[in-house]
Amino acid sequence: MIRFENITAAYNQQIAVNQVSFSVNKPTIVGILGPNGAGKSTFLKAALKLIPASGNVLYQGEPLAKNQKEVAYVEQKSAIDYTFPITVSEVVALGLYPHLKPWQRMKNHLEKVNAALKAVDMQDFSNRQIGELSGGQFQRVLLARTLVQDAKLIFLDEPFVGIDTTSEQIIMELLRNLKQKGKTIFIVHHDLSKVSDYFDEILLLKQKKIAYGPVKEVFTSQYLKEAYGDYLFIGGDLT
Numbered sequence: 001m002i003r004f005e006n007i008t009a010a011y012n013q014q015i016a017v018n019q020v021s022f023s024v025n026k027p028t029i030v031g032i033l034g035p036n037g038a039g040k041s042t043f044l045k046a047a048l049k050l051i052p053a054s055g056n057v058l059y060q061g062e063p064l065a066k067n068q069k070e071v072a073y074v075e076q077k078s079a080i081d082y083t084f085p086i087t088v089s090e091v092v093a094l095g096l097y098p099h100l101k102p103w104q105r106m107k108n109h110l111e112k113v114n115a116a117l118k119a120v121d122m123q124d125f126s127n128r129q130i131g132e133l134s135g136g137q138f139q140r141v142l143l144a145r146t147l148v149q150d151a152k153l154i155f156l157d158e159p160f161v162g163i164d165t166t167s168e169q170i171i172m173e174l175l176r177n178l179k180q181k182g183k184t185i186f187i188v189h190h191d192l193s194k195v196s197d198y199f200d201e202i203l204l205l206k207q208k209k210i211a212y213g214p215v216k217e218v219f220t221s222q223y224l225k226e227a228y229g230d231y232l233f234i235g236g237d238l239t
């Protein structure tokens with residue numbers, strides 16, 4: 001379904017992601033894990049060609065670039081300008097623009113935006129400025145933008161940083177529903193305690209691929225030691 005081939009990226013000639021290849025063959029929730037600076041965010045940006053990179057991404061056998069409509073990407077929160085004067089419903093509507101034709105009626109568009117806001121339990125905030133939201137509320141709005149886009153492939157960079165447990169549960173439940181509907185979701189994540197709960201498969205990264213596969217096969221002390229070194233302690237069984 002989707003194949004990443006030799007994804008490589010560098011900053012100032014310093015390699016950040018080195019020849020990463022793997023395939024996902026069915027709707028899956030994929031966790032991208034690794035220590036600070038491992039190249040997790042860079043891998044997403046390189047795969048989506050948001051930064052100069054080499055390698056290929058094939059979706060259904062075709063270059064992903066030919067299927068831009070099927071890609072939704074939510075960047076790390078720190079990369080977003082909260083002071084930009086835009087309302088919640090306007091942010092969500094941005095997800096529709098790749099699909100919206102000029103003659104399509106506004107009403108339809110508003111219905112979709114409202115339905116997506118309802119799905120993330122943010123319907124009461126539609127006219128708020130984004131600068132007036134909490135971190136978790138804002139993350140839910142970004143997810144609503146992804147929902148209206150109706151993309152097959154969803155890439156989320158650290159969606160749970162700084163958000164409360166309720167928001168995290170709402171988002172995870174939504175992502176599981178999206179998987180049931182045939183979507184594949186990639187999540188850069190750093191909290192190792194939730195791995196078995198959240199993900200079907202994981203990519204363990206430390207510049208190069210340490211391992212990719214089902215959680216049971218990859219979330220092992222041997223691979224974790226390779227990625228994180230000797231000092232990692234999670235406690236109890238890993239899976």
Ligand SMILES: Nc1ncnc2c1ncn2[C@@H]1O[C@H](COP(=O)(O)OP(=O)(O)OP(=O)(O)O)[C@@H](O)[C@H]1O
Nearest residue numbers: 011012016034035036037038039040041042043190
């Ligand atoms: N814009 C940039 N310019 C130069 N170097 C960068 C840039 N962005 C990232 N790097 C470097 O590339 C490497 C990978 O960074 P990246 O942000 O992809 O890691 P990460 O695994 O997402 O880290 P974290 O868990 O800390 O968010 C790091 O050494 C980082 O310092």
